[in-house]
Amino acid sequence: MIESVEIKKIASYDEHGITLNNLKSINYIYGANGSGKTSISKVLRKPENYSDSRINWKGGVSIQTLVYNKEFIDENFYQDENVKGIFTLGEESQEKREQINLKKKEIDDLSQGNINLEASLKLKKEELDSIESQFEEKCWILKQQYDSDFKPGFKGVRNSKTEFKEKFLQEINNPDILLTREQIVETAQTVFSNSLEKVNLFNSFDVNALSVLEKDLIFEKVIVGKDNIQIANVINKLKISDWVKAGHVHLKSSEGICPFCQQKIPEDLPKQLEDYFDESYNTQINQVESLSKSYKSQYSLISSFVTDILNGNSSYLKLDSIDQQKKLLESKIQTNLILIDKKTSEPSSIVKIKSIAEEISLINIEIDIGNAAIKKHNSLIDNITEEKRKLISQIWRFIVETGKDNHSEYLGNKENVSKAISGISSRIADSKAKIDALSEEIRNIESQITSITPTITVMNRILNSFGFENFRFDVAEEAGQYKIIRPSGESAKDTLSEGEKTFITFLYFYHLLSGSVEKDSITVDRIIVFDDPVSSLDSNILFIVSNLIRSVIEQVRSTSLVKQVFILTHNIYFHKEVTFNKNRAGSDRLTDETFWLLRKKEQKSSIEICEKNPIKTSYELLWHELQKAIDEQSNTLQNIMRRIIENYFKILARVGDDELINKFEPDEKILCRSLFSWVNDGSHIINEDLFVQYSPELNEKYLEVFKKIFKLTDQEGHYNMMMSGIH
Known part of the structure; x- marks a missing residue:
């Protein structure tokens, strides 16, 4: 069954x-000519020809659709001399019919089981979509969390x-x-930098030469003069070697007078001092x-080396650590300089130089x-393309690791639902295989018991019952085909009147609903579409067709091949006839029905669904006004009867007053003609100054004539229906 249609x-x-959503078994679509019914x-009929439109089938299972419209008539009655025969099951094969019914x-x-399974499958697929959506959202949260840091790695997604x-799923096994x-982040700052340049390496400081100086034993050696000199005993005893050395310098320019006590110095003193401060002493002094x-x-x-490093402000060095070592260096250097100056001025003193090798070594370590x-960094520049690829891979390795719990949950949920989907799909496939x-x-059974002859008999019987005696169906010479002939045996197909064509094509279609033009497709389920099956009220066709379509509607409501029906019309009277149902309360729709109004405005069609039968026509309202005028003895009675007669007989059926x-019988013709004169007078003359009083007796007479018009034209059923519908 069709659930919805998009046009x-x-x-x-x-x-x-x-x-058209939420379609039911029986669907009425009313619209004026040109509003778009035929397009529907x-x-x-052939949805595959209209790619922009779509039909949604219940349970996803399509059903054969038979459509009665102009295309059907053209294809079946205007292309060839004969028409395809309609195969039906022979009544004599009751046992095989029962077999077919059981299999159907x-x-x-x-x-029906598949419909239920399809519904379950749909729910499971929706659940799977939800699982995918939830996991997708969790992945997106990761993206937002790390986007500012890993933006280049997320390029493209x-x-x-x-x-x-x-x-994320592609990278799940990232090694x-x-x-x-x-x-x-640190690597990305380099790899994804827009201005990459190579950086020069730093030289370390060679501490070996400094260590040799610091370890020289001369600093811890007492430097004094020659000790085997007479004066040496006094100098050494008083430990005034450094004082004497300083005085010895002044003695040379004192002219024999001591520069300190101003006494005449002994003659041998200069010689003793020269001998005391001998060459060995001077050598040691020079060494210091x-x-x-x-x-x-x-x-x-x-100092320059460390200062240059710090001033370079390199991001590759821990400058705080180097600056700390520099401060320790400067402290030790100042101490050592004092000690060295002391040793220089006081050679006999012993000084211990503090080593700065450790500080230099720590600085060198930072440099390394x-x-x-x-x-x-320089290697990255040399291999930038590969390094970018590598870093992007490492970014996704990080993202996958961060989201691994979400992924595990996703896999578990997906596996469970996917197993359910697979199981349901397998059951549907098995069921479809059984159906096939x-x-x-x-x-196979149908091919053994089908025939086109029974349909001919039934169609000819219906034609005769409705007075169509000038033509009939017969078996054509070509196998499996019909021909339409006159009583003389001549072909009648090209000489049929419009009314005859209308009825015969509909009759053919009507019987096609319970059969098929193919021998092996008689009992397949089907959907029926009637597109404006009547266009006028010529003779009794409207009511015959309405009655036959109502029988199709009843088939839909019972167990039959017809599963759904669509009725499209612009004819309000046909619409009223075909929607008639004794179980209907007023104009309320039944639970298995839908009512639609199709409109066209500014060359654009639109449609709306109606909770009630929307065609409560002006014609129908006329009958309500008629009863009201009768009850109230209103002087509008003439106009109401005129409009009913004009609408029903003159306009729609094109039946004139004389006809x-x-x-009527001769003695009643005068009364009838009088009625038409009366209603025309009452309808079209405006009485300004003349007051006309119509008696109840006159109203009664003309109401009887009004009713008899319907009876004599075989429309008494319509009269009774309309009058009963207003009580």
Whole structure:
């Protein structure tokens, strides 16, 4: 059964089109000529021809759709001389008919089961979609959390939740090493920098030369004069070697007078002092002075070296640590300089030089660490493309690791639902296979007992019963075909009147509903569409067709091949006839019905669903006004009767006054003609100054004539229906 229909981009339907939702077994669509009814029937007949429109089937199972419209008439009655025969099951094969019915019942049960399974499958697929959506959202949260840090690594998937999730799943088995967020950010600053340049390495300071100076034993040696000199005993005893050395310098320019006590010095004193401060002494003194210069030079180099490093403000070095070592260096250097100056001025003193090798070594270690980072940086530049790829992989390794709990939950939920989907799908497939097998068995049985002859007999009987005696159906010479012939045997197909064509094509279609033009498709389920089956009230066709369609509607409500019916019309009287149901309360719709109003405005069609039968026509209201006028003895009675006669007979059936008058016996014709004169006078003359009083007796007479008009034209049923409907 069809659940909904979408009609778009065809005739007066634009790209938005219309949608008929929640369709029932019986669906009435009313619309004026040109409002778009035929377009709907075309889509229902061959949806594959209209790619922009769509039919949604209950349970996803399509059913054969038979459509009565102009295309059906053209294809079956205007192309060839003969028409295809309608195969039906022979009545004599009761046993095989029962077999078919049992198999169809089994197919119906399987189909209903499939509908339930399809509903369950839909729910499971929706659940799976929800699982995918939830996991997708959790992946997107990760993206938002790390987007500012890992933006280059997310290139290509930053603007799509679905693509980000798919990338996550692609990277789930990423074998790269797992870095911390900080490590990734640090590397990314280099790898994804827009201005990468190589950086020069730092030279370390060679501390060996300084260590040799610091360890020289001369600093801890007492430097004094020659001890085997007479004066040496006094100098050494008083430990005034450094004082004497300083005085010895002044003695040379004192002219024999002591520069301190101003006494005449002994003649041999200069000689003794020269001997005391011999060449060995002077050599040691020179050594101390040389060491002092070298040490100060090294200190200067160290100071400049460390200062340059700090001033370079390199991001690859721990400058705080180096600055701390520099301060320790400066402290030791100042101490050592004092000690060295002391040794220089007081050679006999013993000084212990503090080593600065440890501070220099620590600075060199920081330099080595910085150089390692610089080498890595330079290597990145040399291999930037590969490094970018590597870092992006490491970013996704980090993301996958961070989201692994979400992924595990997602896999578990997905596996459970996917198993359920697979199980349901398998059951549906098995059921469909059984349906196909049963359908094939039915076709085999049908092929054994089908015939086109019974349909001819039934159609000819109906034609005779409704007074169509000038033509009939007969078996054509071509196998499986009919021909339409006159009583003389001549072909009648090209000489049929419009009324005859209308009825015969509908009759053919009506019997096609319970048969098929194919021998093996007689008992397949079907949906029926009637597109404006009547266009006028010529003779009794409208009421005959209405009655036959109502029988199809009753088939839908019982167990039959017809599962759903659509009735499209612009004829309000046909609509009223075909929607008549004794169980209907007023104009309320029944539970298995839908009512639709199709309209066209500014070359655009639209539709609306109605809770009640929307066609309570002005014609129907006239009958209500008629009863009211009768009850109230209103002087509007004439106008109401005129409008009813004009609408029902003159306008729709094109039956004139004379034709209606001639239906009466001679003695009643005068009364009938009088009625028409009376209603015309009452309808069209405006009595301004003349007051006319119509008696109840006159009203009664003309009401009797009014009723008899319907009786004599075989429309008494319509009269009774309309009058009963207003009580």
